[in-house]
Amino acid sequence: xxxxxxxxxxxxxxxxxxxxxxxxxxxxxxxxxxxxxxxxxxxxxxxxxxxxxxxxxxxxxxxxxxxxxxxxxxxxxxxxxxxxxxxxxxxxxxxxxxxxxxxxxxxxxxxxxxxxxxxxxxxxxxxxxxxxxxxxxxxxxxxxxxxxxxxxxxxxxxxxxxxxxxxxxxxxxxxxxxxxxxxxxxxxxxxxxxxxxxxxxxxxxxxxxxxxx
Numbered sequence: 688x689x690x691x692x693x694x695x696x697x698x699x700x701x702x703x704x705x706x707x708x709x710x711x712x713x714x715x716x717x718x719x720x721x722x723x724x725x726x727x728x729x730x731x732x733x734x735x736x737x738x739x740x741x742x743x744x745x746x747x748x749x750x751x752x753x754x755x756x757x758x759x760x761x762x763x764x765x766x767x768x769x770x771x772x773x774x775x776x777x778x779x780x781x782x783x784x785x786x787x788x789x790x791x792x793x794x795x796x797x798x799x800x801x802x803x804x805x806x807x808x809x810x811x812x813x814x815x816x817x818x819x820x821x822x823x824x825x826x827x828x829x830x831x832x833x834x835x836x837x838x839x840x841x842x843x844x845x846x847x848x849x850x851x852x853x854x855x856x857x858x859x860x861x862x863x864x865x866x867x868x869x870x871x872x873x874x875x876x877x878x879x880x881x882x883x884x885x886x887x888x889x890x891x892x893x894x895x896x897x898x899x900x
Contacts (some may be wrong), residue, residue: 700790703881705872712885714867726788735783738773759865790874802861811855819853844872
């Protein structure tokens with residue numbers, strides 16, 4: 688078995704103080720995301736989406752954040768995919784952002800809901816046509832014989848639509864996670880990291896705790 692016990696790094700960032708936090712976690716999230724866009728622009732909106740099926744079997748994968756507001760965080764995918772089926776069975780999920788250059792991560796948990804068709808239509812139309820064709824030609828997570836089969840589906844669809852509009856597949860939809868907790872993690876020297884957690888209260892306010900690293 689490979690041994691990685693000696694692999695470690697020192698964290699050197701400045702700390703995260705309770706007094707410096709915004710009262711609203713969405714405002715704090717916006718501040719950190721803006722910093723991430725400057726520090727790692729190609730990956731700032733990459734997030735791990737963790738889901739579980741009805742039996743509690745977990746799965747995780749990277750998806751891209753496509754928007755957020757006080758209602759929650761939004762992404763798009765095929766509802767026939769593994770994650771789509773899991774979210775239909777169990778609409779509880781978690782998101783994780785990790786920005787290595789900033790030595791920061793954010794964990795978010797909450798309930799997932801599907802967005803209206805009109806919202807998915809508007810975003811689908813805004814995508815590059817090649818991305819539209821790929822989404823329409825691929826039944827995500829289904830078994831395919833080989834790469835050639837996938838590419839041929841795209842060619843066939845391109846031929847059928849020509850210069851016309853690619854219809855959004857009914858299964859390709861938007862999702863929103865409505866948070867009930869945010870945890871902001873800041874790496875610190877000697878592994879004495881800062882962890883500040885917001886939890887949604889019954890009166891819609893947010894309670895903040897510091898957690899041991």
